Amino acid sequence: xxxMQKKIFLKTEGDxxxxxxxxxxxxxxxxxEICDFLKKEKLYKExxxxxxxxxxxxxxxxxxxxxxxxxxxxxxxxxxEALKNMRKGITPIHGTADKINLKSNSIDIxxxxxxxxxxxxxxxxxISLEANRILKKNGYLILxxxxxxxxxxxxxxxxxxxxxIKFDFDKIFSKDKYFLF
Numbered sequence: 001x002x003x004m005q006k007k008i009f010l011k012t013e014g015d016x017x018x019x020x021x022x023x024x025x026x027x028x029x030x031x032x033e034i035c036d037f038l039k040k041e042k043l044y045k046e047x048x049x050x051x052x053x054x055x056x057x058x059x060x061x062x063x064x065x066x067x068x069x070x071x072x073x074x075x076x077x078x079x080x081e082a083l084k085n086m087r088k089g090i091t092p093i094h095g096t097a098d099k100i101n102l103k104s105n106s107i108d109i110x111x112x113x114x115x116x117x118x119x120x121x122x123x124x125x126x127i128s129l130e131a132n133r134i135l136k137k138n139g140y141l142i143l144x145x146x147x148x149x150x151x152x153x154x155x156x157x158x159x160x161x162x163x164x165i166k167f168d169f170d171k172i173f174s175k176d177k178y179f180l181f
Contacts, residue, residue, distance in 0.1 A: 074093055112143045
Protein backbone atom coordinates (compact mmCIF):
# COMPACT_ATOMS: atom_id res chain seq x y z
CA UNK A 1 0.00 0.00 0.00
CA UNK A 2 1.42 3.44 -0.88
CA UNK A 3 2.13 5.99 1.82
CA MET A 4 -1.24 7.65 1.42
CA GLN A 5 -2.35 8.80 4.87
CA LYS A 6 0.65 11.05 5.38
CA LYS A 7 -0.03 12.84 2.08
CA ILE A 8 -3.72 13.25 2.92
CA PHE A 9 -2.90 14.73 6.33
CA LEU A 10 -0.31 17.10 4.88
CA LYS A 11 -2.63 18.21 2.09
CA THR A 12 -6.09 18.48 3.70
CA GLU A 13 -6.96 16.31 6.69
CA GLY A 14 -4.42 17.90 9.06
CA ASP A 15 -6.17 21.26 8.70
CA UNK A 16 -9.61 19.62 8.76
CA UNK A 17 -8.74 17.72 11.95
CA UNK A 18 -7.52 20.94 13.56
CA UNK A 19 -10.66 22.87 12.59
CA UNK A 20 -12.93 20.11 13.96
CA UNK A 21 -11.09 19.98 17.28
CA UNK A 22 -9.65 23.46 17.93
CA UNK A 23 -12.49 24.52 20.23
CA UNK A 24 -11.93 21.55 22.53
CA UNK A 25 -10.08 22.63 25.65
CA UNK A 26 -9.33 19.16 26.92
CA UNK A 27 -5.76 17.96 27.16
CA UNK A 28 -4.64 14.35 27.26
CA UNK A 29 -5.83 12.34 30.25
CA UNK A 30 -2.17 11.41 30.73
CA UNK A 31 -1.10 14.99 31.46
CA UNK A 32 -0.84 14.49 35.22
CA GLU A 33 0.97 11.15 34.86
CA ILE A 34 3.51 12.78 32.57
CA CYS A 35 4.01 15.67 35.00
CA ASP A 36 4.43 13.23 37.89
CA PHE A 37 6.97 11.24 35.87
CA LEU A 38 8.99 14.37 35.01
CA LYS A 39 8.97 15.43 38.66
CA LYS A 40 9.93 11.95 39.88
CA GLU A 41 12.88 11.92 37.47
CA LYS A 42 13.79 15.43 38.72
CA LEU A 43 13.81 16.68 35.13
CA TYR A 44 12.16 19.97 36.07
CA LYS A 45 15.54 21.27 37.28
CA GLU A 46 17.19 20.93 33.87
CA UNK A 47 17.03 22.84 30.59
CA UNK A 48 15.69 20.16 28.31
CA UNK A 49 14.22 20.15 24.81
CA UNK A 50 10.76 18.63 24.29
CA UNK A 51 8.88 17.85 21.07
CA UNK A 52 5.26 16.80 20.81
CA UNK A 53 4.49 14.92 17.59
CA UNK A 54 0.94 15.73 16.53
CA UNK A 55 0.92 18.83 18.70
CA UNK A 56 -1.90 20.71 16.96
CA UNK A 57 -1.62 24.32 18.18
CA UNK A 58 0.40 23.35 21.25
CA UNK A 59 -2.35 23.27 23.87
CA UNK A 60 -0.75 20.28 25.65
CA UNK A 61 2.73 21.82 25.49
CA UNK A 62 1.47 25.17 26.77
CA UNK A 63 0.07 23.45 29.87
CA UNK A 64 3.34 21.57 30.31
CA UNK A 65 5.25 24.86 29.88
CA UNK A 66 3.39 26.36 32.86
CA UNK A 67 4.79 23.59 35.09
CA UNK A 68 8.23 23.17 33.49
CA UNK A 69 9.43 26.63 32.50
CA UNK A 70 13.08 25.63 31.85
CA UNK A 71 12.25 23.40 28.91
CA UNK A 72 12.47 24.41 25.25
CA UNK A 73 9.32 23.31 23.40
CA UNK A 74 8.70 22.22 19.79
CA UNK A 75 5.35 21.27 18.28
CA UNK A 76 5.24 19.11 15.12
CA UNK A 77 2.03 18.89 13.14
CA UNK A 78 0.90 18.36 9.53
CA UNK A 79 -1.66 21.18 9.86
CA UNK A 80 -0.54 24.60 8.64
CA GLU A 81 -3.61 26.13 10.34
CA ALA A 82 -2.67 24.62 13.71
CA LEU A 83 0.90 25.85 13.39
CA LYS A 84 -0.28 29.37 12.51
CA ASN A 85 -2.11 29.32 15.86
CA MET A 86 0.74 27.78 17.88
CA ARG A 87 0.77 28.81 21.51
CA LYS A 88 3.34 31.37 22.63
CA GLY A 89 6.79 30.02 23.48
CA ILE A 90 6.50 26.87 21.36
CA THR A 91 8.46 26.51 18.13
CA PRO A 92 6.19 25.20 15.36
CA ILE A 93 7.48 22.58 12.91
CA HIS A 94 5.48 21.48 9.87
CA GLY A 95 5.73 17.80 9.06
CA THR A 96 5.08 14.24 10.10
CA ALA A 97 6.67 11.75 12.49
CA ASP A 98 8.84 10.11 9.84
CA LYS A 99 10.80 13.27 8.94
CA ILE A 100 11.30 15.84 11.67
CA ASN A 101 13.22 18.98 10.77
CA LEU A 102 15.55 19.02 13.80
CA LYS A 103 19.24 18.27 14.29
CA SER A 104 20.36 14.80 15.29
CA ASN A 105 20.66 14.20 19.04
CA SER A 106 18.87 17.46 19.82
CA ILE A 107 15.81 16.32 21.81
CA ASP A 108 15.64 15.15 25.43
CA ILE A 109 11.93 14.26 25.53
CA UNK A 110 9.95 13.01 22.54
CA UNK A 111 6.18 12.73 22.97
CA UNK A 112 3.81 10.82 20.70
CA UNK A 113 0.32 11.54 22.00
CA UNK A 114 -2.50 9.94 20.04
CA UNK A 115 -0.74 10.52 16.72
CA UNK A 116 0.74 7.18 15.67
CA UNK A 117 -2.70 5.61 15.21
CA UNK A 118 -3.07 7.70 12.04
CA UNK A 119 0.31 6.84 10.48
CA UNK A 120 0.97 4.59 7.51
CA UNK A 121 2.15 1.12 8.51
CA UNK A 122 4.92 1.42 5.96
CA UNK A 123 6.22 4.49 7.81
CA UNK A 124 6.72 2.81 11.20
CA UNK A 125 10.35 1.89 10.49
CA UNK A 126 11.12 5.47 9.39
CA ILE A 127 9.33 6.84 12.46
CA SER A 128 11.46 4.64 14.70
CA LEU A 129 14.66 5.67 12.90
CA GLU A 130 13.70 9.33 13.19
CA ALA A 131 13.08 8.96 16.94
CA ASN A 132 16.53 7.38 17.27
CA ARG A 133 18.06 10.18 15.23
CA ILE A 134 16.64 13.19 17.10
CA LEU A 135 16.65 11.80 20.65
CA LYS A 136 19.75 12.29 22.76
CA LYS A 137 21.30 9.23 24.36
CA ASN A 138 19.32 8.41 27.51
CA GLY A 139 16.49 10.66 26.35
CA TYR A 140 12.85 9.92 27.09
CA LEU A 141 10.19 8.71 24.69
CA ILE A 142 6.67 9.23 26.01
CA LEU A 143 4.03 7.30 24.11
CA UNK A 144 0.29 7.11 24.63
CA UNK A 145 -2.02 5.95 21.89
CA UNK A 146 -4.72 3.42 21.07
CA UNK A 147 -3.57 -0.04 22.12
CA UNK A 148 -4.30 -3.53 20.94
CA UNK A 149 -2.23 -6.70 21.37
CA UNK A 150 -3.18 -7.69 17.84
CA UNK A 151 -3.02 -5.06 15.14
CA UNK A 152 -6.45 -3.77 14.14
CA UNK A 153 -7.39 -1.46 11.31
CA UNK A 154 -10.60 0.53 11.61
CA UNK A 155 -12.23 2.97 9.20
CA UNK A 156 -11.56 6.64 9.96
CA UNK A 157 -14.94 8.30 9.94
CA UNK A 158 -13.69 11.62 8.54
CA UNK A 159 -11.98 10.36 5.36
CA UNK A 160 -12.69 7.19 3.40
CA UNK A 161 -9.03 6.62 2.39
CA UNK A 162 -7.66 6.72 5.96
CA UNK A 163 -7.50 3.79 8.37
CA UNK A 164 -7.04 4.03 12.13
CA ILE A 165 -4.49 1.58 13.48
CA LYS A 166 -4.74 0.10 16.96
CA PHE A 167 -1.53 -1.62 17.94
CA ASP A 168 1.15 -1.99 20.60
CA PHE A 169 3.21 0.91 19.27
CA ASP A 170 5.99 0.23 21.81
CA LYS A 171 7.07 -2.54 19.45
CA ILE A 172 8.19 -0.18 16.69
CA PHE A 173 10.79 1.53 18.89
CA SER A 174 14.16 0.21 20.00
CA LYS A 175 14.71 0.77 23.69
CA ASP A 176 18.50 0.67 23.82
CA LYS A 177 19.02 4.42 23.33
CA TYR A 178 16.26 5.98 25.43
CA PHE A 179 13.74 5.34 28.18
CA LEU A 180 10.22 4.49 27.08
CA PHE A 181 7.42 5.85 29.30
